[in-house]
Amino acid sequence: MTIPRNVRSNLGIVPGSEVEFVLQGDSAVLRRxxxxxxxxxxxxxxxxxxxxxxxxxxxxxxxxxxxxxxxLRD
Known part of the structure; x- marks a missing residue:
């Protein structure tokens, strides 16, 4: 999945970051x-x-x- 640059930047998402999606009603929120x-x-x-x-x-x-x-010791 591609996360837009401005979203990655604002959330502090860098390669290797873990993210999750949280369901809120009929929407999903992405969180680092x-x-x-x-x-x-x-x-x-x-x-x-x-x-x-x-x-x-x-x-x-x-x-x-x-x-x-x-x-290894020497």
Whole structure:
């Protein structure tokens, strides 16, 4: 859906913003959804979910886990 520039500007809608439509009678009102109070917690949860989905899927070539972690620490 395309939101007109003046509407985006007035509502502070930028790429990645979340919006919602609220029904009021026979009309719909577009609103920008305020970011969660703890945006960092949400980001951490997203990362943890991502890591769980991809657990065990990284190709390390000839490295075993210990050698890989050693590279990360050095």
């Amino acid at each position: 959804v305020e970011p969660a109070a703890d945006e960092r917690e949400r980001a951490v949860q997203d990362l943890v979910e991502h890591l769980r989905r991809h657990k065990g899927s990284m190709a390390l070539g000839d490295l075993d886990g210990d050698a890989f972690y050693s590279l």
